[in-house]
Amino acid sequence: MKSRKMLSEPIAYFLFIGMGFWFCFLCFAVETLTKQGNILWTGSYIGRLMAGSLAAGALLGGLFCFFLYRSARAQNRTATAAPESRMACGRVFAGALLLIVLCWFPAYLAYYPAICAYDMPIQTGQIVSGSYNDHHPLAHTLLVKGAMDLGRNLFGSVNTGIGLLSFLQLLFLASAFAGGIAALHKHGVRVWVQILMLLYSAVFPFHMFMSVSITKDTIFTGFFMIVLLALCILLRKGENSLRPGRADFPLFLGAVGIILFRNNGKYAMLVLLAVLALVLLFGRARRRLWGRLFLCLAAAFLLGNLILSALFYGLNAQQGDKREMLSMPIQQLGRCMLYHGGVGVLPEDDNTMSDEDKALVGDFLLDEGYKEYDPRISDPVKSHTNTYVVRYRTLEFAKTYLHLLLEYPGDFINAALALNAGYLSPFDVTHSAVNQDSGEKGLGYVQTRWVEEELDVRGIYQDSKWEGLHESLEEWADSNSYLKIPVLKYLFVPGTWLWLCLLTAGYLLAHRRFGMCVPLALFAGYYITLFLGPTVQLRYIYPVMAALPFTVLLCKCEVRKGK
Numbered sequence: 001m002k003s004r005k006m007l008s009e010p011i012a013y014f015l016f017i018g019m020g021f022w023f024c025f026l027c028f029a030v031e032t033l034t035k036q037g038n039i040l041w042t043g044s045y046i047g048r049l050m051a052g053s054l055a056a057g058a059l060l061g062g063l064f065c066f067f068l069y070r071s072a073r074a075q076n077r078t079a080t081a082a083p084e085s086r087m088a089c090g091r092v093f094a095g096a097l098l099l100i101v102l103c104w105f106p107a108y109l110a111y112y113p114a115i116c117a118y119d120m121p122i123q124t125g126q127i128v129s130g131s132y133n134d135h136h137p138l139a140h141t142l143l144v145k146g147a148m149d150l151g152r153n154l155f156g157s158v159n160t161g162i163g164l165l166s167f168l169q170l171l172f173l174a175s176a177f178a179g180g181i182a183a184l185h186k187h188g189v190r191v192w193v194q195i196l197m198l199l200y201s202a203v204f205p206f207h208m209f210m211s212v213s214i215t216k217d218t219i220f221t222g223f224f225m226i227v228l229l230a231l232c233i234l235l236r237k238g239e240n241s242l243r244p245g246r247a248d249f250p251l252f253l254g255a256v257g258i259i260l261f262r263n264n265g266k267y268a269m270l271v272l273l274a275v276l277a278l279v280l281l282f283g284r285a286r287r288r289l290w291g292r293l294f295l296c297l298a299a300a301f302l303l304g305n306l307i308l309s310a311l312f313y314g315l316n317a318q319q320g321d322k323r324e325m326l327s328m329p330i331q332q333l334g335r336c337m338l339y340h341g342g343v344g345v346l347p348e349d350d351n352t353m354s355d356e357d358k359a360l361v362g363d364f365l366l367d368e369g370y371k372e373y374d375p376r377i378s379d380p381v382k383s384h385t386n387t388y389v390v391r392y393r394t395l396e397f398a399k400t401y402l403h404l405l406l407e408y409p410g411d412f413i414n415a416a417l418a419l420n421a422g423y424l425s426p427f428d429v430t431h432s433a434v435n436q437d438s439g440e441k442g443l444g445y446v447q448t449r450w451v452e453e454e455l456d457v458r459g460i461y462q463d464s465k466w467e468g469l470h471e472s473l474e475e476w477a478d479s480n481s482y483l484k485i486p487v488l489k490y491l492f493v494p495g496t497w498l499w500l501c502l503l504t505a506g507y508l509l510a511h512r513r514f515g516m517c518v519p520l521a522l523f524a525g526y527y528i529t530l531f532l533g534p535t536v537q538l539r540y541i542y543p544v545m546a547a548l549p550f551t552v553l554l555c556k557c558e559v560r561k562g563k
Helices: 009-036 043-074 088-110 119-129 138-155 158-186 191-204 204-210 216-237 249-262 265-281 285-313 322-340 357-362 367-371 388-392 392-405 409-419 452-458 465-480 495-512 521-533 538-556
Strands: none
Touching: 009 043, 009 495, 043 495, 088 119, 088 191, 088 204, 088 465, 119 322, 138 158, 138 216, 138 249, 138 285, 138 388, 158 191, 158 216, 158 285, 158 538, 191 204, 204 216, 204 452, 204 538, 216 249, 216 265, 216 285, 216 538, 249 265, 249 285, 265 285, 265 521, 285 538, 322 357, 322 367, 322 388, 322 392, 322 409, 322 465, 357 367, 357 388, 388 392, 388 465, 392 409, 495 521, 495 538, 521 538
């Protein structure tokens, strides 16, 4: 690639030094907060933090930019290989699928019928009682119900039905990864990179655990990958036509799946649609393609929400509690009460909050729930939340929230940093033990907890076909052994992936490949929902772990000449 095709170097250096500054700023702040428990955002501390972050960030960002441009000058445009035939790509897909399934299958045997952690006890409870709510995606709850009914009616065993669902889920996720390998092969990515990605797909431990975990996040990840692969393929073709092609159908189907299998999927899709609308309005090239993509995804968004509405009314479901969406305000207000509410929990409490603010927070966080504040997870305080205050006293709540934000901005920042430390810093380890304080097994970063008293009575029980492997995997998960792997552990921690997303965006901008930045809008929308979520968990960040490497490679490689 010739340097004249890139941004001017001063602009690029400014971009990457700015990125380096924020990386160091957040990493330093998170480290201080986790060690000391609190940060006093005084002028002197802010000055030291900014000076240190600027110095370290300038070094990191400057070096990255230097080597980026040096590499660009040292080579001409790298031509990709000729496009492979559909038959060749089909063979690659089949071979990759077979290898991935073979590598994951031992975990299926070890955890047979499946890992029934996370929301399974709650969802199966809804199924048995017939009383549904949409706190968990109704599409996934009905999928679990179908498996239970099929197992009971066809095999005489609910457990067998769950085992079948687990295996089909494994196949679906493996197919998404195999599709990614086939896409890399079709677009001429180097063979050694394809092999590396195949190994990543087959042996990365989290893929194995998540493939047999009955949770909405696994199926959502498959659809998330399908959307991004299809979007990258359509953009790489470079065609400017309103006529749909072969990749439009998986794009549409994947987008509907994103809406159906995670409640926050619609918000991530809205960000992608907003970016596409802006590109369509203000972009100068390929406007027919942008319009086609926008219409395809908008139609999928509409259909997905119509299906959700039909399921909601068809099941006579109730609205789930919306407190999950209030996780960030819950943490911020709870922290303010501990440090300024005069509640007598912390010696630092200066009791400077007004009686009016205390009264509203007390109505919002019932039974002095703020005393259970855990900076890493909102669930302890969230269980005491009275959402009535937000729904029916909205102006009063907003007034108090904004007043406290202006009065105690440092506490609001601390609450946000502590809750999202795992997403922001690759060096954070607090995320790994968020759920382990109870001492109960199966609550590590990889969750495998089995609630026997609830699942057994519903016909779902552990029936491992490889007990020795099951015990080894349980030990690996419970001890968070991924943190003990030198260097490679940074591929396991959630904080790495945000910065890989941002570096990818910076790389594409520096190379003036603005159109290929559009797929990153889906990651941006999804990250917004993560930052406002209740805690850092593997299943939340997993879609990014699965999809980003393929997206980076497909966006980074040059479009073939003549296209």
